[in-house]
Amino acid sequence: MPHGEAATAESFRSARVRRFLVAALVFAALALSPLAIRSVYLQNVLVLTLLYAAVSQSWNILGGYCGQISLGHGLYFGIGAYATSVLFVTWGILPWGGMIVGGVLAVAVALLIGYPCFRLQGHYFAIATLVIAQSGLVLMQNWDFVGAARGIQWPFGPDSWWTLQFARAKTPYIEVSLALLVASWLATVLIGESRWGYWWRAVKDDALAAESLGVEVFRSKMAAAGVSAFFTAVGGGVYAAFLAYIDPDAVMSFRFSLLFALPAVLGGIGTPWGPLVGAAVLVPLGEFSRSYLGGSGSGLDLVIYGALVMAVALARPQGLLSLVPRRRAAP
Amino acid sequence: MSGAAILELASVSKRFEGLVANSEVSFSVAEGEILGLIGPNGAGKSTLFSLIAGALVPTAGTIRFAGADITALPAPERCRQGIGRTFQVPRSFDSMSVLENVMVGSFVRSSSSSAARAKAAAVLEFVGLAPRAASFAGALTPPEKRRLEVARALATEPKLLLLDEVLAGLTPAEARAGVDLVRAIRARGITVVMVEHVMEIVMPLVDRAVVLDIGRVLAVGSPAEVVRNEAVIAAYLGERHRAA
Structure with a gap:
């Protein structure tokens, strides 16, 4: 096999071109999918699949690349949903702006949480994020200004891209969710190729060795947390517009925190396609089991998810994507 | 001297x-x-x-x-500031390729990925690990892991x-190769x-x-x-x- 600087650079370039070509094909197929999938029910499933894939991709930046397992991303999702809803309903600020505000707020909260918590090791970090997210849920259930447990109803209005409100059409939500997935995928891949990406993976694999090579471990974690929280909150904003009604349990219960981590874990943690593959299995499975086996709230879908993840963890710990044969290890 | x-x-x-x-x-x-x-x-x-x-x-x-x-x-x-180190029990980044492991070190001196990649490839050539550049670090033999430790540290351009x-x-032959490597490192002006x-x-x-x-x-x-x-x-x- 040829090696040396020139060959290394060349093989990296061709692998990169291949990767972006595959991405362009996959995303184009998804963008055109509403032409083939006409059923409103299935389009609904597609919206949720893409949205969970996008948010799970955001979770993957912190959990998969940087190795900091968060069980509290429902908090950032909720911040995005609430910021978007409150700004739109109270002040008429368009959801597009509200999502960005929510994203920025979530970054601030993520950094505030990260500052003390990133000094914790291993499972303690996961437990801390879980507890903080649950506290946030209780806070929202009791905060009157944002509707407390009653929630916020978006006003009825004409179908419009400005307000991201469509009474019947699902296609716009498919495209917006897909756009968010493309954005989080690009962020993951482009940052992953940069110094930050290498630092994140070094921190995940061995923080002590990373430090000896000049890696700023704490700053790496903070950066990953910020990027991750931003896209998660934007996803919350899209979800709020899609539902047109939110309450604390509908956007930030523990269930969400779990459902953002699971697709990445199932599909392949720390890989750019893992979250989409995982969401494409988990979300339809959950929706179908709910409609055929009856009743949301029974938690049956969570039982099925749990069984599936356990099966994958036992049989294929690297996730479903590892079943796809690889040409060779990426240089 | x-x-x-x-x-x-x-x-x-x-x-x-x-x-x-x-x-x-x-x-x-x-x-x-x-x-x-x-x-x-x-x-x-x-x-x-x-x-x-x-x-x-x-x-x-x-x-x-x-x-x-x-x-x-x-x-x-x-x-x-210019202090590089290896660990007694090798601490390679096992989810990364050998080249990527070394790139983590070269990013200390260059923020561009292509410059870091080129330097990592050159360092791998120097320590004799270039044929393994695309392998996962976890797949290396113990003597290769030792070399990877040295390569990573060298990529930070230590004084x-x-x-x-x-x-x-190491076997006597591997140890002799190791001794030669240490001499070659010193010949580059590294203490x-x-x-x-x-x-x-x-x-x-x-x-x-x-x-x-x-x-x-x-x-x-x-x-x-x-x-x-x-x-x-x-x-x-x-x-x-x-x-x-």
Whole structure:
């Protein structure tokens, strides 16, 4: 096999071109999918699949690349949903702006949480994020200004891209969710190729060795947390517009925190396609089991998810994507 | 060869609770020299390494590097200033390829990925790991992992390289290749401090040796001086041998 600087650079370039070509094909197929999938029910499933894939991709930046397992991303999702809803309903600020505000707020909260918590090791970090997210849920259930447990109803209005409100059409939500997935995928891949990406993976694999090579471990974690929280909150904003009604349990219960981590874990943690593959299995499975086996709230879908993840963890710990044969290890 | 002191330790001590790992250790390393840090197991060699590299903070004493006090600097900052290290038990990034492992090191000096990649490829060529560049680090053999440790540290462009038992547990042929690598590193103008406890391997290689025993400096000098030192013989072979 040829090696040396020139060959290394060349093989990296061709692998990169291949990767972006595959991405362009996959995303184009998804963008055109509403032409083939006409059923409103299935389009609904597609919206949720893409949205969970996008948010799970955001979770993957912190959990998969940087190795900091968060069980509290429902908090950032909720911040995005609430910021978007409150700004739109109270002040008429368009959801597009509200999502960005929510994203920025979530970054601030993520950094505030990260500052003390990133000094914790291993499972303690996961437990801390879980507890903080649950506290946030209780806070929202009791905060009157944002509707407390009653929630916020978006006003009825004409179908419009400005307000991201469509009474019947699902296609716009498919495209917006897909756009968010493309954005989080690009962020993951482009940052992953940069110094930050290498630092994140070094921190995940061995923080002590990373430090000896000049890696700023704490700053790496903070950066990953910020990027991750931003896209998660934007996803919350899209979800709020899609539902047109939110309450604390509908956007930030523990269930969400779990459902953002699971697709990445199932599909392949720390890989750019893992979250989409995982969401494409988990979300339809959950929706179908709910409609055929009856009743949301029974938690049956969570039982099925749990069984599936356990099966994958036992049989294929690297996730479903590892079943796809690889040409060779990426240089 | 022996230029100005690049590293100076003055009365460096490290205590863990009741246990004294290093006590009043003082010595200096000249620029361009290969210094061996030897001593029996438990002599405090690895702890002293961690103190120099910044993974641990000394309880007392000062460490100066290239004339500046670095006693309180964290490990990443010491790396930027030019101290590279390897670990006794290799700590490769196993989810990354060999090339990517080395790139983590080269990112200290270049923020561009393509520059970091080019430098990592050149370093792999230098240490003889280039054919393995695309393999996952977890798939390397133990001697290859040792080389990867050295490559990663070299990619940070150190002025001073700390090698922690890189020659231990190798076959004689592998050890000879390792010795050649250390000489090639010094030929690039990099000062080397190496921990080893197999005297036969280190003594022909180093310019000077510092012998540690129970956390203290027992002897400092040329290999010839050190192996004749009474206290060293006693520590290595025991009192009875000396008496005999």
